[in-house]
Amino acid sequence: xxxxxxxxxxxxxxxxxxxxxxxxxxxxxxxxxxxxxxxxxxxxxxxxxxxxxxxxxxxxxxxxxxxxxxxxxxxxxxxxxxxxxxx
Amino acid sequence: xxxxxxxxxxxxxxxxxxxxxxxxxxxxxxxxxxxxxxxxxxxxxxxxxxxxxxxxxxxxxxxxxxxxxxxxxxxxxxxxxxxxxxxxxxxxxxxxxxxxxxxxxxxxxxxxxxxxxxxxxxxxxxxxxxxxxxxxxxxxxxxxxxxxxxxxxxxxxxxxxxxxxxxxxxxxxxxxxxxxxxxxxxxxxxxxxxxxxxxxxxxxxxxxxx
Numbered sequence: 001x002x003x004x005x006x007x008x009x010x011x012x013x014x015x016x017x018x019x020x021x022x023x024x025x026x027x028x029x030x031x032x033x034x035x036x037x038x039x040x041x042x043x044x045x046x047x048x049x050x051x052x053x054x055x056x057x058x059x060x061x062x063x064x065x066x067x068x069x070x071x072x073x074x075x076x077x078x079x080x081x082x083x084x085x086x087x
Numbered sequence: 088x089x090x091x092x093x094x095x096x097x098x099x100x101x102x103x104x105x106x107x108x109x110x111x112x113x114x115x116x117x118x119x120x121x122x123x124x125x126x127x128x129x130x131x132x133x134x135x136x137x138x139x140x141x142x143x144x145x146x147x148x149x150x151x152x153x154x155x156x157x158x159x160x161x162x163x164x165x166x167x168x169x170x171x172x173x174x175x176x177x178x179x180x181x182x183x184x185x186x187x188x189x190x191x192x193x194x195x196x197x198x199x200x201x202x203x204x205x206x207x208x209x210x211x212x213x214x215x216x217x218x219x220x221x222x223x224x225x226x227x228x229x230x231x232x233x234x235x236x237x238x239x240x241x242x243x244x245x246x247x248x249x250x251x252x253x254x255x256x257x258x259x260x261x262x263x264x265x266x267x268x269x270x271x272x273x274x275x276x277x278x279x280x281x282x283x284x285x286x287x288x289x290x291x292x293x294x295x296x297x
Contacts, residue, residue: 044232061269062168
């Protein structure tokens with residue numbers, strides 16, 4: 001099969017499948033099922049969705065964190081020390 | 088047979104180095120791609136260690152504390168997010184494309200703010216054909232998704248397929264750690280604020296009927 005599509009990828013299909021399966025193992029969506037079921041397209045799609053979800057979570061957490069920090073200025077020093085010790 | 092280079096400069100956590108040595112003995116291929124993959128596995132697992140999360144949490148809190156007096160306690164959500172990503176990129180110790188891209192973009196954003204140069208310069212350079220026109224080159228769905236993925240991971244638009252997947256794996260692991268760390272910090276601060284474990288000098292607090 002000619003693999004000239006993506007700008008000179010000289011890899012064999014096996015290597016591509018291997019990388020894709022490795023990526024698939026990271027995505028919680030696809031980890032539960034048998035790993036040879038998902039196509040490359042689906043793996044990539046789920047990867048994009050997962051990264052977008054993570055971005056959104058970070059955004060939400062940042063907002064919450066900023067509110068917490070703004071509302072408790074004097075306690076942040078104590079909280080900071082305790083956090084670094086306990087977490 | 089050309090032997091691979093010895094262990095790279097990443098600090099050896101005890102839970103990682105025996106695994107790495109096992110992988111080194113198993114995969115004695117000569118191609119540099121597989122060497123990077125090995126290194127990538129070790130890097131990726133680093134984001135799962137508790138130690139890395141602790142380091143990240145403390146660095147994040149320190150960075151946030153240092154910032155807030157300057158911004159007159161109007162800690163913006165966007166500022167927190169930018170700080171969080173910056174600290175994450177620093178924790179990657181410059182070993183990955185995405186971490187370097189984050190740090191570089193922060194630097195250039197800061198300089199752009201001072202010099203008031205055109206911010207839109209980068210966006211104009213991006214070819215409109217890359218936006219997913221299903222004309223000639225981008226018809227295969229896998230291609231399109233690869234490009235979308237390359238846009239999501241910072242600094243990875245022009246990487247080869249294997250490098251992109253490598254970066255993606257590391258980026259996902261790092262993001263997961265970031266979410267875990269920020270969740271823990273947020274919960275901790277929430278409990279601290281509401282539960283009142285560190286009640287300031289409040290004489291009338293617990294003394295009701297004694």
